[in-house]
Amino acid sequence: MSEIGRTERIAALMGEIRESLELLESSLPRQVDGFALSQKSKLPWKVLLYREVLTWRTVELGRSAFETLASGRLVSGIVLTRAAVEASAALWYLCAKVEAVVDSKMIGDVDEYLMKLAMGTATGWTETDSAAEGVTMPRPVKIGAFLKQAEKDIVGYSHQYGVLSEYAHPNWAGTVLLYSNTNKETAITDFGQNIRSAENAKAVGVVSLSVALKMFHARYNRISDLLPAFISVCENVPHP
DSSP, X not given: OOHHHHHHHHHHHHHHHHHHHHHHXXXXXXXXXXXXXXXXXXXXXXXXXXXXXXXXXXXXXXXXXXXXXXTTOHHHHHHHHHHHHHHHHHHHHHHHHHHHHHHHTOOTTHHHHHHHHHHOOSSSSOHHHHHTTTOOOOOOOOHHHHHHHHHHHSTTHHHHHHHXXXXXXXXXXXXXXXXXXXXXXXXXXXXXXXXXXXXXXXXXXXXXXXXXXXXXHHHHHHHXXXXXXXXXXXXXXXXX
């Protein structure tokens, strides 16, 4: 793709991202009535609890990533984009758990995973530390599990996350590539923001953010479609 073609493609994607964010922002959930969902099971409420907080998180991260990328703060924008990608993958994972219940018509261990998603804690408040307080906090589902689930449907998803991580971490892409330019003949290095490869880095962030938001919309709506059947299983299959 030519430089002009790539610039036009990035501009088009930025327009799509803006529209996607505006749609999410206009419909941010304000409340979930657990008893209205089901008076027999808490599981439907737990599903929507996690889905809706992911929506708020995705809107905040997505908006910040969009504005930061647009302003040329590319490393910051990519770090925020990677976080939005993680939220989208988390929703993909949640949807897979709901689908498994609906397809199998069995509750299985879904409650364990819903608790890990909504209440999981990796640092502090471990089961040992909280035992004295009479509180047990579950360990969270790791990002790798989210990526693995998304990879089943979208080949290359984990690789693209890895590309984002190259910029998010202080590796070559996120340091020397963007902030320095060395003249090999004079051995003089100049420094500056986005001193080289700026368009490549921006494309990485913009494409990833666009995909993450599209994925989020798709799985958000898919959970809505699955919810009636999920509630039916939860209300008719004995579980703790």
